[in-house]
Amino acid sequence: MAISELQMGLVGAGGIVVVCIFAFNKWQERKQRKQAELAAGGGAQAPVLSEMPADQGTRTRMEPVIGGEAAARAQPSAKTLSDASARRVPPLLPPEVDERADWVVRIESIEPVVAGRLWQASAQPLETITKPVRWFGFSDLDNRWESIGANSGNSYHWVCAALQLVDRRGPAGDADLNRLADGLQHMCDMFMAIPSVPAKGEALVRAAELDRFCAGVDIQIGVNVVAREHLFVGTKLRGLAEVAGLELWSDGCFHARDELGNSLFVLSNLEPNLFVAEDMRTLTTQGVTLMLDVPRVADGVRVFERMMSLAQQLADGLNGAVVDDNRSPFGEKAVGLIRAQIEQFQGQMGEYGIAPGSVLARRLFS
Numbered sequence: 001m002a003i004s005e006l007q008m009g010l011v012g013a014g015g016i017v018v019v020c021i022f023a024f025n026k027w028q029e030r031k032q033r034k035q036a037e038l039a040a041g042g043g044a045q046a047p048v049l050s051e052m053p054a055d056q057g058t059r060t061r062m063e064p065v066i067g068g069e070a071a072a073r074a075q076p077s078a079k080t081l082s083d084a085s086a087r088r089v090p091p092l093l094p095p096e097v098d099e100r101a102d103w104v105v106r107i108e109s110i111e112p113v114v115a116g117r118l119w120q121a122s123a124q125p126l127e128t129i130t131k132p133v134r135w136f137g138f139s140d141l142d143n144r145w146e147s148i149g150a151n152s153g154n155s156y157h158w159v160c161a162a163l164q165l166v167d168r169r170g171p172a173g174d175a176d177l178n179r180l181a182d183g184l185q186h187m188c189d190m191f192m193a194i195p196s197v198p199a200k201g202e203a204l205v206r207a208a209e210l211d212r213f214c215a216g217v218d219i220q221i222g223v224n225v226v227a228r229e230h231l232f233v234g235t236k237l238r239g240l241a242e243v244a245g246l247e248l249w250s251d252g253c254f255h256a257r258d259e260l261g262n263s264l265f266v267l268s269n270l271e272p273n274l275f276v277a278e279d280m281r282t283l284t285t286q287g288v289t290l291m292l293d294v295p296r297v298a299d300g301v302r303v304f305e306r307m308m309s310l311a312q313q314l315a316d317g318l319n320g321a322v323v324d325d326n327r328s329p330f331g332e333k334a335v336g337l338i339r340a341q342i343e344q345f346q347g348q349m350g351e352y353g354i355a356p357g358s359v360l361a362r363r364l365f366s
Contacts, residue, residue, distance in 0.1 A: 090158050091145070093160075094136040094145035094162075095145070096134070096145075096147070096359070097134075097136070097160075100206065100210060100353075101164060101360060101363065101364060102134075102164055102165060103162070103163045103172070103177060103180070103198065103200075103207075104161070104162045105161050105181065105184050105195050105198070106158065106160045107159045107193050107195050107196070108193060109156075109159070109191060109192070109193035110192070111157075111192070112156055112157050113155060113159070113193065114152075114155050115135070115137050115148040115153070115155070115156060115159065116148075116149075116151055116152050117191075118135075118159060119152070120150065121190055121191070122183050122184060122186075122187045123150070125183030125186055126179065126180060126183045129176050129180060130169070130176055131164045132164045132167070133162065133163050134147070134162045135147070135149065135159065135160070135161055136148060136159070136160050136162070137154060138156055138157070138158035138159070138160075139154070140156075140157065159193075161180065161184060163176065163177070165203060165206065166210045166214060166364055167363070167365075167366055168214075168218070168365060170211055171210070171211040172204070172207050173204075174200065174204060177200045177203060177204070178200075181197050184197075185197075213352055214365065216348070217294075217295060217345040217346075217348050217349055218294075218365060219294045219295075219341065219342075219345055220291055220292065220294065221291070221292040221294060221307075221338055222289055222292075223289070223290050223307070223308065223311050223324065224270060224287055224289050224290075224322070224324065224325065224327075225288050225289075225290070225314045225315050225318070225321070225322055226287035227285075227286050227318070228319055228320055228321055230319065231284040231285060231286060232285050232286070232288070232318045232320065233318075234275075234280035234282065234283030235280055237280075237285075237288065237318065238254075238275075238280045240314055240318070241254045241267055244310050244313065246267055248275055252268070252269070252274025253266040253267060253268040253275065254266065254268075254275065255267075256306070258297075258298075262357070262362070263296075264303050264307075265292040265297075265303060265307045266290070266291050267288055267289070267290050268288065268289050269285055269288060270285060270287035270289050271285050273285075288314065290310065290311050293365065294342055294345055294346065295345070295346075295349060295356055295357075295361050295364075295365040296361060296362050296365050297357045298355070298356050299356075300343075300345075300356060301339050304339065308335065349361065
């Protein structure tokens with residue numbers, strides 16, 4: 001069949017259109033390539049998608065950063081990021097911290113910060129907190145948490161602040177947790193650090209429960225040695241106490257100590273005056289009191305028996321009598337009841353996971 005001039009014209013026009021489309025696509029491709037080269041500072045030619053290896057076409061796209069070179073300079077250097085990724089992530093809590101009794105805020109800093117500077121920066125914001133706050137820094141060199149204070153000169157990437165939730169004044173309140181969180185956030189803003197603040201509601205519930213338990217086992221046993229006829233003389237009293245291994249501390253009491261130096265029980269003046277070494281030569285008193293703080297000692301029955309033995313030694317040496325707070329004589333029946341109480345309460349502490357006389361027990365019952 002013959003092809004008319006009209007048909008030939010249409011075929012030619014179609015070919016021209018196809019050529020134009022192909023040329024336009026090539027021009028767009030070259031334009032995009034030029035733009036990529038200019039953006040790269042005239043470096044090597046950036047491949048178009050069709051020229052990339054198959055596994056690169058699906059990689060995550062990098063979004064542009066507002067601010068250009070200034071924003072790029074504000075980012076951590078490659079070496080800083082490399083050092084950060086190479087650092088060991090510390091254990092969640094220092095061994096001295098107990099998650100039942102402490103509310104712990106961990107702080108991470110890309111650049112190491114001197115511990116003393118952190119302490120000083122947070123001192124004023126945290127001074128109104130009613131509970132003890134302890135600080136720890138993670139040593140990258142020794143791979144361990146270590147206690148830090150106002151004069152600590154070491155630098156750390158990881159620091160944590162531990163707020164004690166319970167003591168003998170009661171549980172921590174919402175105000176204490178808020179003051180700690182706000183104070184640490186202010187400090188972190190100064191040093192470009194990042195705090196990790198745990199849930200407050202859960203900590204408050206935990207504190208209330210722990211405080212209820214502690215209140216139920218918090219007992220102190222006291223026994224008095226009172227003069228029968230003549231007042232006790234300070235020099236003789238001091239001599240008997242020191243022979244028994246007690247030491248006069250700055251709090252005005254004689255202390256019996258364990259092998260670690262912790263106080264087991266105290267001997268104090270029954271009268272308001274404290275015992276002072278320089279005044280013992282002229283001191284006279286109507287009596288003394290021996291006091292055992294049951295949750296703060298291990299093996300409470302043994303410590304109680306030692307305390308009662310000393311009370312009797314003092315009574316014999318000073319011509320006194322061993323009595324209770326009502327001035328009634330201490331008999332074997334009363335001693336037996338006290339032994340049973342000590343065993344009961346210290347047993348409850350052990351079942352709850354707070355060993356009597358442990359570091360945790362001494363913190364909670366302070």
